[in-house]
Amino acid sequence: MTEPAPGPAPDHDEAAGVGLAAVPGRPDQQPRWRATATLTRALLGGLGLAAAAVVAGRPDLLVLGVPLLAWGGWALSARPTTWPAPAVRSGLAPQVLREGQTGRLVARVLLPPSTDVVWLASDAVESVALDPAPGARALRPPVPPSGLPWWRRTLAGPAAAQVTAEVALDVTPMRWGQRTLGGTWLGVTSAGGGFRWGPVTLPTPELTVLPVPVAAATSGPAPHPVGLVGQHRSRSVGEGSELAGVRPFTPGDRLRRISWRASLRPEAVRRGELLVSATHADQDAGVLVVVDAVGDIGLSEGLQGRASSLDVTVRAAAGIVEHYLSTGDRVGLQILERRRVLALPTHSGALHRRRALLMLAQTAQTAGPLARRLTRSASPRVTLGGRSTSLVVLVSPLMSTHVLTQAVTLARHRATVIVVDTLPTEVVLPSLGRPWSRDLAWRLRVIEHDHTSRALTAAGLGLVAWRGPGSLDAVLRLASRRPPSLIGVR
Amino acid sequence: MSWRGLVVAVLDDLSVTGLTGRVLRLVVVLAAAAAWLAGDLAGASDSPVAFTVLLVAAAWCAVVPDSQAGVLVPLALGWQWVAHLDRTTSGWVLVAALALLVFHAAAALASCAPTAAPLGRDVLQATAGRTGVVALVTAAGWLAVRSSPLAGQPGHLGLTVTALLALTAATAAAAVALRRKSPSTFGR
Numbered sequence: 001m002t003e004p005a006p007g008p009a010p011d012h013d014e015a016a017g018v019g020l021a022a023v024p025g026r027p028d029q030q031p032r033w034r035a036t037a038t039l040t041r042a043l044l045g046g047l048g049l050a051a052a053a054v055v056a057g058r059p060d061l062l063v064l065g066v067p068l069l070a071w072g073g074w075a076l077s078a079r080p081t082t083w084p085a086p087a088v089r090s091g092l093a094p095q096v097l098r099e100g101q102t103g104r105l106v107a108r109v110l111l112p113p114s115t116d117v118v119w120l121a122s123d124a125v126e127s128v129a130l131d132p133a134p135g136a137r138a139l140r141p142p143v144p145p146s147g148l149p150w151w152r153r154t155l156a157g158p159a160a161a162q163v164t165a166e167v168a169l170d171v172t173p174m175r176w177g178q179r180t181l182g183g184t185w186l187g188v189t190s191a192g193g194g195f196r197w198g199p200v201t202l203p204t205p206e207l208t209v210l211p212v213p214v215a216a217a218t219s220g221p222a223p224h225p226v227g228l229v230g231q232h233r234s235r236s237v238g239e240g241s242e243l244a245g246v247r248p249f250t251p252g253d254r255l256r257r258i259s260w261r262a263s264l265r266p267e268a269v270r271r272g273e274l275l276v277s278a279t280h281a282d283q284d285a286g287v288l289v290v291v292d293a294v295g296d297i298g299l300s301e302g303l304q305g306r307a308s309s310l311d312v313t314v315r316a317a318a319g320i321v322e323h324y325l326s327t328g329d330r331v332g333l334q335i336l337e338r339r340r341v342l343a344l345p346t347h348s349g350a351l352h353r354r355r356a357l358l359m360l361a362q363t364a365q366t367a368g369p370l371a372r373r374l375t376r377s378a379s380p381r382v383t384l385g386g387r388s389t390s391l392v393v394l395v396s397p398l399m400s401t402h403v404l405t406q407a408v409t410l411a412r413h414r415a416t417v418i419v420v421d422t423l424p425t426e427v428v429l430p431s432l433g434r435p436w437s438r439d440l441a442w443r444l445r446v447i448e449h450d451h452t453s454r455a456l457t458a459a460g461l462g463l464v465a466w467r468g469p470g471s472l473d474a475v476l477r478l479a480s481r482r483p484p485s486l487i488g489v490r
Numbered sequence: 491m492s493w494r495g496l497v498v499a500v501l502d503d504l505s506v507t508g509l510t511g512r513v514l515r516l517v518v519v520l521a522a523a524a525a526w527l528a529g530d531l532a533g534a535s536d537s538p539v540a541f542t543v544l545l546v547a548a549a550w551c552a553v554v555p556d557s558q559a560g561v562l563v564p565l566a567l568g569w570q571w572v573a574h575l576d577r578t579t580s581g582w583v584l585v586a587a588l589a590l591l592v593f594h595a596a597a598a599l600a601s602c603a604p605t606a607a608p609l610g611r612d613v614l615q616a617t618a619g620r621t622g623v624v625a626l627v628t629a630a631g632w633l634a635v636r637s638s639p640l641a642g643q644p645g646h647l648g649l650t651v652t653a654l655l656a657l658t659a660a661t662a663a664a665a666v667a668l669r670r671k672s673p674s675t676f677g678r
Contacts, residue, residue: 037556037558037560038598038601040558041564044561045565045594048564049568052568058572059579060571060575060577060579060583060635061572062635064564064567064586065568066587067588067594067624067625068564068594070627071594071624074624116602117602132608136608137607137608138613140610140612140616185604189603193599
């Protein structure tokens with residue numbers, strides 16, 4: 001009989017792409033095989049009936065005891081003689097998921113001979129769906145490649161030789177954020193159910209859930225771009241690829257810019273002018289997305305159910321951030337919470353996109369390494385972060401007057417500010433004790449919200465209600481036609 | 491754990507039991523009742539106390555398959571046959587033994603994994619196969635007893651003592667096997 005190889009196992013299984021963590025604990029703390037109630041029942045019941053048969057001279061009692069004695073004897077003989085403990089590995093892959101995306105919680109165990117059932121169970125946690133529900137799976141170990149006779153497979157179980165079994169649960173998070181899965185256990189039962197190993201407590205996996213990608217689908221130009229790298233055409237003439245027209249040559253123009261076809265036209269020849277091609281400058285936009293996470297209105301029912309205001313806000317912000325980063329713009333992100341501001345400097349690229357989404361996933365989370373590192377100040381105040389910011393998108397349910405004051409202040413500092421209203425049309429409100437008080441509170445909220453919306457529009461800020469893809473288009477087109485100085489100044 | 495906590499935990503467990511688990515629990519109770527019924531059909535007189543013990547133990551075993559309450563089922567059944575039936579080797583003995591086997595196999599299957607874990611077809615098939623093998627052994631035992639010339643004879647003191655000694659030796663061997671220490675995978 002081959003014993004499992006001692007020593008630490010690798011922490012990463014490259015073949016499966018699963019980060020696997022070893023079960024903690026010293027070897028002498030590992031669980032042992034323990035007799036089950038099944039074995040006790042078989043032995044005590046069988047031996048009791050046999051003893052009664054002998055004492056009372058009743059062969060019929062012996063017949064009654066035969067099945068229990070046979071089962072007990074077989075289960076006893078199938079007792080595994082090695083422990084599977086050192087080979088147990090578990091992990092969640094991948095550890096960063098989108099809302100609604102499915103990952104796998106995997107436990108891999110090297111089983112000794114005569115094992116029959118291996119199972120994995122996990123406690124249910126809020127906003128995470130487990131499959132099979134409610135979070136447990138049991139399976140037979142795979143049959144080893146060397147063919148065993150049927151009677152041996154039947155009596156001793158498929159793991160008549162040492163075999164590696166993998167048992168997994170599907171994990172689908174239904175809401176963005178930092179999630180910790182519930183307690184997870186692994187257990188093994190020997191052939192005939194006579195002995196049980198475990199349950200062993202596995203390390204609790206952490207899961208980062210990114211907001212579901214909401215396509216902004218906007219094709220409108222970003223207003224007043226500043227940099228010189230991006231995809232947006234500037235209103236000024238400069239280095240670029242899109243033709244703006246022809247103009248007379250001036251000192252400093254590059255020779256390759258000379259348009260010989262236009263310069264050889266009769267009028268140009270008559271005037272003695274050398275003409276060069278003028279192009280629109282290709283510029284990028286610096287976009288600052290400000291997320292109002294001061295409060296959360298309504299209860300979240302996950303991806304499939306009704307959303308809270310913070311759900312809509314975070315998902316809309318994720319859509320906006322992903323849209324602008326995908327077009328090559330530079331995007332900064334600031335999350336305004338009740339007592340802190342998380343700030344991600346303006347940048348572009350795939351790595352920045354991932355960082356922004358991770359930061360959004362940690363909105364309203366008290367812990368989290370990224371949130372701790374990016375916490376800027378105790379005073380929730382938005383800063384533009386240099387001249388490069390040409391557009392500020394404030395994503396807010398319009399309930400915090402402080403945040404809205406910040407928006408108006410930014411607009412007065414010549415920034416183009418667009419406010420995305422993320423208050424859901426329908427929310428699930430918690431009970432406030434009396435049936436009428438909840439409706440009354442909600443009506444007051446709506447009145448306050450409408451009042452704020454009118455005030456913002458009156459202040460000249462672009463305002464759009466977030467209704468999913470395409471919500472930004474109208475406001476972006478409107479804002480791009482206005483000079484920045486007019487925004488917010490009436 | 492208090493009684494209230496225990497009841498809540500048991501109800502929680504039952505609420506997440508799948509179809510297979512529910513069927514197995516039903517089989518546990520029905521098989522125990524069938525074993526008792528076979529005794530009744532063999533001519534046993536009424537024994538309400540033993541029947542109540544058997545039924546409660548079977549029900550408890552169905553609700554908590556990993557409990558030791560199931561031991562009472564074969565003992566109550568043995569009491570029915572010892573106290574309320576004369577010596578017999580009729581077919582009802584085999585029926586009762588097979589029903590007891592089904593009760594035990596269903597309880598073993600229900601307790602081999604957490605309540606919430608659905609048992610796969612391969613697990614069910616394997617247990618059914620093993621139960622079949624044990625049923626064959628049981629039938630062979632019944633045939634052997636039935637065809638034995640000693641079956642109808644009264645007990646002999648020497649034979650009884652020998653059988654008791656053999657049983658004690660078997661029990662001691664089982665106890666030693668249970669206490670045998672698992673070899674360490676770390677070479678200790």
